[in-house]
Amino acid sequence: MDRNEEILKEIGERIYIGIDELAERVELPSDMLRGIVDELEREYLVARTKSGKYALASTMGLFRGTIDCKRGGFAFLRTPENVEDIFLSPSHKGGAFDGEDVLVRLLKRQSGGGHLEGKVVKVLSPLPVEVVGTVQARNGTVFVANDAPGSDDVYIPKRSRRGAKNGQKVVARVTQRAFRGKSAEGEIIEILGKAGDAGVDILAYARRFGLVSEFPDACRRQAEALTAEQTAMEGRTDLRDRMVFTIDGADAKDLDDAVSLRILENGNYELGVHIADVSHYVREGSPLDKEALRRGTSVYLVDRVVPMLPKELSNGLCSLNAGEDKLTLSCIMEIDRRGELVAQKLENTMIRSSYRLTYEGVNRLLAGDTEECGRYAEIKDTLAEMNKLAKTLRARRFEKGSIDFNIDEAQILLDGKGIPKAVTVRKRGDAERMIEEFMLLANITVAQQYYYMELPFLYRIHEQPDAQRMKELAVFLGNFGIHLKGFQNVHPHAIQDVLTQAEGRPEEIIVNTVTLRALKKARYAVQPISHFGLAADQYCHFTSPIRRYPDLQVHRIVKRLIGGKMDDGYIRHLETVLPEIATQTSARERNAIEAERAVQDLKMTEYMARYIGEEFPAVISGVTNFGLFAELDNTIEGMIPLACMNDDYYVYHEKEYCVIGEHTKRRITLGDKVRIKVAAADVAVAKIEFTFADI
Structure with a gap:
């Protein structure tokens, strides 16, 4: 617990407390404490009474959070605290716009035990x-x-x-x-x-989330200057004679990872994961670096990318294009036949990728396709050995408790006018899983090495699930006869066991989805907290510096140590900048996820608009007090309002994840297979509405 948390805890326990008593309890001089408390007051975490005492802002009825505006003009305050959402009427929004940071004063609870109600007293987000x-x-x-x-x-x-x-x-x-x-x-x-013109809808969504493809002039000038530089070999291990290749999606242009494999004389594997050395070009504090940090990540919006770096770098200079000499940072790992890491080293290298392979092609090759095997005869055996190693690594990872959620991902195909022509489930084969295993191993290997050196570092963490959420999950799973072993300090093995119990059953997808929602979200942090989902004691992002800023920052730390420049001054610098980078990149990642999801929802709604009145099989994917959600086989989801279910009055049973008809006693539960009819598809708000085909 840091000093601010300790101070807030003491204020919360005493409700109202004077500065002298608080200073005595936290063992700080009153003058020093007053400065800290004044800062907490400016952040609206504490409030001062007329008598000069302090209380938590929430005790005084003040809550800070994000305003979430809804159709109809009203809104809700979403707070990071353990407080239910606060309703804001149209006249109580204070002129705030959707997504802005606001301070709300609690007014009352709505009649009938409804929502808390409040009023915006200050918009904290600045204009414009x-x-x-x-x-x-x-x-x-x-x-x-x-x-x-x-x-x-x-x-x-x-x-x-x-x-x-x-x-x-x-x-x-x-x-x-x-x-x-x-x-x-x-x-x-x-x-x-x-x-209505082609592409304008996605462009509008991109702008709503603050995403702009164009780069400032200073960034463009720097990118152009970098592309004119000669590739330097000095201080690098030359791996251009190694059989190195990339495996990516067919439409990928930013190729930031390549792989190689050799069998050593002792029978062990030598796996090379070679990552584009973006940090060689994007120097800390440069215009490109500042813009990359501001963006945080590349964002993929169905048919376009809003990149973190200009295309001169992301698709050209840094991309590991076949047949070109490229600067890389390589993680070379020796792995025995049981999948155990024996030795590793990180090196500044230069490679020349021999092949630009696609997931689709490698999957066909691994399945024995004659044409693909003939085309890549030179590396066919290497790919087979890679696949064998990847399966060993995957099995070993699962032995440790790593969790693999079997959740379908949508693939949306657009025509030349930007209109969706198909929505399908994206298939993952051995090739995708192979690259995933190699990247996971490299990320774990790098994180562990720097953890044991006790140096400042940027980790990817996934915290232990909340005990209350696990208790609720256990109740939900009980409806399907699935047992969750313990929830006070649940182990990844217990989650993995739940998914195994659900495998092959009709409710498998629902169990996977609800279990995933019950876990915390992964984020970036400077504390070496474990990654629960991967059952890894330490984890980081190292393998995608073209499209993720944390990877670029990790590369800088790695290269500093390799170059013998990890001095006290740089360590102090890292201690200053890494917490800010962790906060910024975590926030940008969340924004990217929301933007990608919003554009997907838009195109799915547009796609379903042509099927009004048609029937489809579906599964109940959500149950709320206002309606049910049903998901089609292609992952498209729509809502069935309870008010539109005219055969009965349905009562919501939260703990049982179901609604039950008051007269017919018809029970509709999460995971039920149903048949729906498409009732509406409102493209303006990206919402799809279903009705039951038999009601």
Whole structure:
């Protein structure tokens, strides 16, 4: 527990406490403590009473969080604390826009035991804020109708319209919030195109999440200068005579990892994982580095990428393209036939990839396809040995308790106009699993090495599940006759056992999904906390520096040590910057996941709009007090509102994950196989609605 947590704990236990008593309890001089408490007050974690005592802000009815606006104009406050969502009426939003940081004062609980209700007393996010919407002319007045559900429209004065026309999608910068019945005001800063034109919808979603493909001029100039540099061999191990190759998706252009395999004289494997040496080009503090940290990660939006680095680097200079000399950072691992790591080393290297292989092609080769085996006769045996090693590593990982969730991933195919023509389940074969195992092993190997050196480092952590969530999961699993062994300090083996019990059963996908949701989210941190899902004591991200900033930062640390420059000054520097990098990259990862999911939902809704009135088999994937969710075989999910189930009045039973008809006693439970009819597909809000085909 750090000092701030200790102070907050003492304030919370005493409810109201003076500075002198608090100083005595935390054993700090009053003058020093007052500065710390003042900072906590500025962060709205504590509040001061009129009598000068301190209390937790929540004790005083003040809560800080993110505003989540809904259709209809109302909103909810989402807090990081263990507090239920707080309802905000349209008149109590304080002019805040969806996703902004706000301070809310609790007013009351709604009648009938409903939501807590509050009022925004301060918008903490600064202006200007950017919104995406559609230009609408109303009686000579121009507004931008905000695409974010429930957020205010923005009035655009004539001087600020930039020639935007009615019906165009635009980005507007809000300069003045809505206040006392007066609309928010702003200026148009970018015209995206006419609503409905090819690609404009995805571009609009990208902008809603703050994603911009174009790079600042300083970054472009730096990228151009780097591509003109000559590749230098100095200080590197030359591996260009090794049989090295890449295996990626057919449409991948940013190839940041390559692999090699040799059988040593002692019968052990020598596995090489060779990663693009992005840190050689993107130096810390440079324009490219600052922009990469701001972005945090590349974002993949169905048919396009918003990259972390300019394409001159991501697709060209750094990408491990076949037949080209490339600078790499290699993790060379000796592994015995049981899959145990015997030795490892990290080296600055240069490689020349011999082949650019695809997952699809390697899967066909491993299955014995004659054409693929003939095309890659030179490496056919190597690929077979790689597959054998990968299966050994995978089995060993599972022995330790590593968890593998069998959850389908959607693949959305668009036509030339950006219209979805198919939604299928993305298949994973031996090739995908092989590369996954090799990358996991390299990430674990690097993390363990730096952990034992006790150096500042950037880890990828996945914390122990919350005991209460595990208790709730155990109740849910009991509905299917599945037993979860212990939930106070659950072991990964127990989760793995649950998935094994569900394997091959009708409820397998639901059990996998609900179990995954019960676990905490992985994040970046400087503390060497274990990775629960992988059953790894230490883990990091090392293998994708073209598209993830944490990997780039890890490379810098590794290369500093390899180069003998890990001095006290650099260690102090790492201790300063790594916590900030961990926070920033974790936040950018969450934003990327939300953006990718939102665009998928949009295209799935557009796809289902052509099937209104048609029936499909589905499985109940969610149960709430307002409706059921059903998932089709291709992973598309839609909601069945309880209000639309006219055969009975259905009562929600939270602990049993079901609804039960009050008169018919019909029970509909999570995991039930059903037949649905597509009732509606509202592309404007990316929502699909189903009804039961037999109700």
